[in-house]
Amino acid sequence: MECRKENKDGVIVLVVDGAIDHETAAAFEQAVMPSLDEAEAAGTGLVFDMSGVDYMSSVGLRVLMLAAKAAKQKSISVVVAGLQATLAEIFQISRFDKIFTIYDTADAAVAGVRG
């Protein structure tokens, strides 16, 4: 798994590649949490660009859950963009699609967050 952070128009975009599973979840978590702080500082939000992620296990979902909870406290928005079919199914089965706003592309997500 690779994690790259970008700042698009004040919105923090976390571009994630590869699989988020038992082995990589901790690294994923370590990448996510500082990004939330940055998003809070910017007063905008955090976009997960998942277009490069081909698999996510429940421990990956847990990190997203933690991000959602932290975002709620910080009063910023966290959204997800670019889900591949496998990931979309995972979101659908776990009903995470009901608690995350999902965009087709990162750009759309940035625009959405800037609202």
Next chain:
Amino acid sequence: MTNDDKSGSGGASGKNRGEDLVGDGDETVGWSNAGPIRTIITGKGRPLSVFLLLVALVVLLGTGDLLTPWRNMGFDIQQRLHPRQAENLPVMIVEIDEKALQAYGQWPWPRTMVANLIQAITFRGALVVGLDLLFPEPDRLSLNQIAEDRDDLSDEVRNILRTVRSNDEILAGVVGRVPVVLGRAALTGDEAEVWKKASKPMPPTDLQDPSLLNVLPKADAVVTNLPVLEGNAIGLGVLNGEPDSDGIVRRVPLAMNIDGEPHAGMILEVLRVGLGSPDLMFLGQEGRVSGVRIGPTDFPTDPDARVTPYFTESLDARFVSAADVLSGRVDSILFKNRLVLVGVTGIGVVDKRATPVSPLVHGVEIQAQVLENLLYGTRLIRPAWAIWAEAALMLVLGGLVIWLMPIVKPWIPVALFVVVGGAAAVASHLAFRFGQLQLDPILPSVLSTVILLSMLGVMIAEIDRRRRTLRATLQTERIGAARIAGELQAARDIQMGILPDVSALPGVPAGIDIAAFLESAKEVGGDLYDAFMVDEKRLFFLVGDVTGKGVPASLFMALSKAMSKSAALRGPGVAMNAIIEMANDEISRENPADLFVTMFAGVIDGETGHVEFCNAGHEDPHIVSADGTVRVLECDGGPPLCVFEGFPYPKETLTLAPGETLVITTDGVTEARNTTGGFYGHDRLEVGLGRMVGEADLNAGLGTLVRDVRTFEDGADPTDDLTLMAIRFKGA
């Protein structure tokens, strides 16, 4: 909160690594930035060995004669192995032995007898006669001396005796007629005072350079013979020659420095007279003697005017008894063209020395051997470069070991050490045999053996240390494994201990058949199921899956099960969605590890087949009809419990037709993997579910499905718990 913990622990682990670098004490840490020279001398045991090698080098090169006794051991062995072979004997010894003393009376003999002996020797062709004897005082056996000593003689007899020539005069007459070299003894200290006389005749010993005097052994005076003898003698030589400190004669001085004047030894004087030369001269300059020039011939010597003779064994053939010479029982040309030494060897004579080859040799035979060495050029030579060759050998041996020991199997440097050391020993012995060179392979080998032992010692210590570390690591791993195994067992016990036996549930209506199966993975995943009657006709059931593994997951699973049950039993008439929302809120409050749990929960009416259910982030279950068709129960649902507090879960309903079976699974089924990493997947699951219809017993049906999953896995270790629950509505 977990976030903070995690980033905190990440920072801490980085700090720990830093402490490891400083505190571990492993040498390799400090070497990472070292230059190439340091890397050459590093490696296990190398610094110590390089230091020892340098010390050994200093010892070998810097201590000079201190190591000579050690070298002599090797040189002595060489001579003992191959003593010089005497092909002919240019020097012979006439010994005044026990036989002669018995035949001619006690020693000292009257000097007339000595005169007769000298004449008998020269009569048989000797070039020169060297006397290993001293005549410092007048002979008391002279008749004129007896005339003075005895008071019982008549004047007539006394006067006649007084007219007779003394024995000394008779001997002096012989000494003046034939080539005789008289011996002298050098003295030092108090003894010498008596013999310090203003002027005495000195042998004709010249020095090419005055500095050469300094290398000659010093003495204060010499014991001289009677002037009447010395005045007639053609040669005078000192007889001294000290053995080494261990009592073995290895090097013999050819001249001495007597109170500032060079004085040739008996050996040189015999040689000079034998060669018919009027004088001799030490060659060389700046305190280094290169040899002795006698007439037209140069005889090379060691730089300190000594000769290291290559000894033969003691040879009886060199000796002729004075008795036989005096009685004429020897060949008339026995001494022709030979140098002859005369010495006393009879009982009571203590002039015996050891040589490297023989334990007891008469001093006079050592002189004879030195003469042979000079005449034949067989003296042993320790060349100036020998010490450098030996140092090089030591560096090669030590270097081989230091270089190779840490990088190859230890027997290789040891074998090379033996081969190179052995080759050096053979080479130096050949140099001895065919070049009379004294090269010492033993001392360098012994010194570099210290290096070898130090390297071996350090290596053995290192191996021992590694073995101990390994043992400790193994122990730690075993403890860790035992601990983990214990935890896993604890997790499994928690999980399995709270699961109900659904086949024995009390009060289940006749219209409902229920079966459940749960098998933990090695690292217990936290699956759960539950089923119980909420009232007389309604059965509550749930299947859940906690994120995470191990003890935390199993504890959370137990909590989830308890909370769900308490919510379900809150009272009659509580809607399914209310139960789930209650459970969501309550479990969320007891969730320090931020886990979550997916859950499919429902209540089935045993009379109607009506089901109220909620899906909290769980896989949609399947419905298998009586004819074996399988369909997915598509749910609206909500996120897993604990993900979103206060989430309004939709209540959904379903009515099972008689014979229809609701099958709820966890992802342990669909995500079961085979050895090549493929998933069991939904398609296989649906095929498997279709087959269940054939089984009359629901339990057996689940068993068949589990077997199918395990067969697919083909021995791969399951990574997640595997749970199935089947509820069949048989009709009212």
